[in-house]
Amino acid sequence: MNIQHHIGDDTLMAYVNGTLPETISVVVATHLAICPECRKNVALMEDIAALYLVESEPAYHVDADPTAPDIQQLDPEIATAASTKYQTDKGVPNPLADRMPVHLEDIPWKKLIPGISHYPLSVADGSRKKGVLRLLKIAPGTPMPEHSHSGQEITMILRGSYIDDLGRFQTGDIADLDDEVWHQPVADTDKDCICLIATSAPLKFSGFFSRLLQPLVGI
Amino acid sequence: MATGDDVRRDVTEKAAKPIDLDQDLIAIATSQDQGAYQRVFHAIAPRLKTFLMVQGTIESIAEEILQETMLKVWQKARLFDGSKASASTWIYTIARNAKIDRFRKETRLVPDPNDPSYIPDSPETGEQSVTKKQESNHIKEAIATLPSDQLRIIMVSFYEEKSHTEISEELGIPLGTVKSRIRLAFGKIRNELKGVS
Helix, strand or coil: CCCCCCCCHHHHHHHHCCCCCHHHHHHHHHHHHHCHHHHHHHHHHHHHHHHHHHCCCCCCCCCCCCCCCCCCCCCHHHHCCCCHHHCCCCCCCCCHHHHCCCCHHHCCCEEEECCEEEEEECCCCCCHHHCCEEEEEECCCCECCCEEECCCEEEEEEECEEEECCEEEECCCEEEECCCCCECCEECCCCCEEEEEEECCCEEECCHHHHHHHHHHCC | CCCHHHHHHHHHHHHHCCCCHHHHHHHHHHHCCHHHHHHHHHHHHHHHHHHHHHCCCCHHHHHHHHHHHHHHHHHHHHHCCCCCCCHHHHHHHHHHHHHHHHHCCCCCCCCCCCCCCCCCCCHHHHHCCCCHHHHHHHHHHHHHCCCHHHHHHHHHHHHCCCCHHHHHHHHCCCHHHHHHHHHHHHHHHHHHHHHHC
16 A cells, blocks of 8 residues: 555644544544554654653652552463454454444445435544544545535545545545645546545535535535 | 652652663563562652643542553553563553543544554564664654744643643634644654654
8 A cells, every 4th residue: 555645743643642533533543554654653752742751740649559469460472362353354444444334345325415425433422513424435526515624624545546636545545634625526536435534523515505415414 | 749849859869760661661571570560650650640630630530540550551561562662652652541541431542453454564664663762862852953832832732631722722823823833843853853863
């Protein structure tokens, strides 16, 4: 896999310090599983965070018992043995696979508008105000309605590719977009483009027709 | 709670007798070394508690999270691999995950090398982690080159674990500026590190 578009440092840092909405962290962790370069950036950020911790001045007295716990240590061979949860391959990395009922090939797509279908994925914090997580399938040549976002939108390409004002995005790539970015992706090969999309807040569509669509589409 | 004098004394003691976290972790793993565990405990627990309380965690929960962290450090010591991360980073990630698990409904999402879809690091990336001790000095030097407006955001993000939105409200600057300063800061840090390796 030749990944050209990576996760922005601002998003990675929010992943490292634990302040990302859950929807967005699913996409980040899924990309990290296939992207050594982004994992290296995460490792650097964790090194920095650890320096802030170990070099800080302690200001509180600890009540907890400093003696070693009287419990068995984990055996590395058992603890790192491949877990049985990977026996059903769903064609995508965890933690996305954990949220899909079936293999990516067998997703029961729901049609939104001609050429575009979706499949919403559930997250533990299911409040729509916290954003949504969904799979989106764009048929070849179909333009998505042009839209912007009231928060952050992060997309990972799982199959195929698309092209928009920002460039060409292929399997494994990430489009990490802030609000105020307007874009109109078009699947640019003869295959469906399947993406994983997370938002931190609902999208806003431009144009009269697109605005009519929004309550329907809900993305 | 410690008085100011206690804190200062504490720090001077630590400075006079620096401990090697990596070696102590290995001693915990290979021989269940009680002394090594206590050294790690005294080096980490008070700092972790301070870290958590600065972030607004109430004291009883901060104690729970640090106990959970130290329990995992003991339990998982044999999984520590010094070629992949330094001991301080390894302990930090355990602590951060323990904190997130304590506050969220769901456990923290992390990529898993056992996942069949996982793409491992190329050999070159693996070798770059050989000079670990050196590197933390290099990281400090790289951070020291940041302009103060970027440094402040990095500090608040890591030490206080604030979100971009919270930082933007606290500093009275637009969210986009917070994000672009973070990007500039890491671009610069990576550039500095490239120069020394």
